[in-house]
Amino acid sequence: MEIPSNWWWREQVADPAACAIFDMDGVLSDATGRQHLLTWPRRDWDAFFAAAGSDTVFGDTATMLDLLAASLQIVLVTARPISIRSDTTDWLARHEITYDLLVMRPDMDRRASSAYKKTAVDELRSFGFDPRIAFEDDVRNVEMFRSRGVPCVYIHSGYYD
Numbered sequence: 305m306e307i308p309s310n311w312w313w314r315e316q317v318a319d320p321a322a323c324a325i326f327d328m329d330g331v332l333s334d335a336t337g338r339q340h341l342l343t344w345p346r347r348d349w350d351a352f353f354a355a356a357g358s359d360t361v362f363g364d365t366a367t368m369l370d371l372l373a374a375s376l377q378i379v380l381v382t383a384r385p386i387s388i389r390s391d392t393t394d395w396l397a398r399h400e401i402t403y404d405l406l407v408m409r410p411d412m413d414r415r416a417s418s419a420y421k422k423t424a425v426d427e428l429r430s431f432g433f434d435p436r437i438a439f440e441d442d443v444r445n446v447e448m449f450r451s452r453g454v455p456c457v458y459i460h461s462g463y464y465d
């Protein structure tokens with residue numbers, strides 16, 4: 305089976321195993337300073353994503369990730385587009401966030417975040433990953449994970465009120 309083109313391993317290709325899934329914006333990265341770029345009716349997604357490198361980290365969820373990394377692989381599943389992959393991996397390195405695999409949204413994928421992430425869960429499973437828990441700040445994604453049998457912890461970012 306061919307590895308999906310929107311997957312990046314941090315160091316090396318790991319044998320897929322039990323994993324924890326973390327979202328990025330609103331869960332690991334604090335996007336509060338750029339949320340105004342998505343204010344209707346002038347939603348500027350390009351500017352929103354271009355500013356992602358200056359986010360601060362949410363220390364509480366980063367600590368949770370570190371604790372889980374002792375026993376599970378860490379898979380980051382973000383709806384950020386592939387086009388900001390290097391900004392994203394630089395940010396993760398700068399904040400010393402451990403992960404095994406980063407999954408980003410293909411640039412041509414215009415579906416709702418929950419549809420894209422549902423595909424991501426199915427692909428992870430088909431490669432042998434066993435998602436044990438997920439962390440999300442978008443209730444639509446929380447519901448999607450739970451509907452796929454993945455327990456999901458809701459993190460309140462306030463971005464979706």
Ligand SMILES: [Mg+2]
Nearest residue numbers: 327329330441
């Ligand atoms: Mg999010």
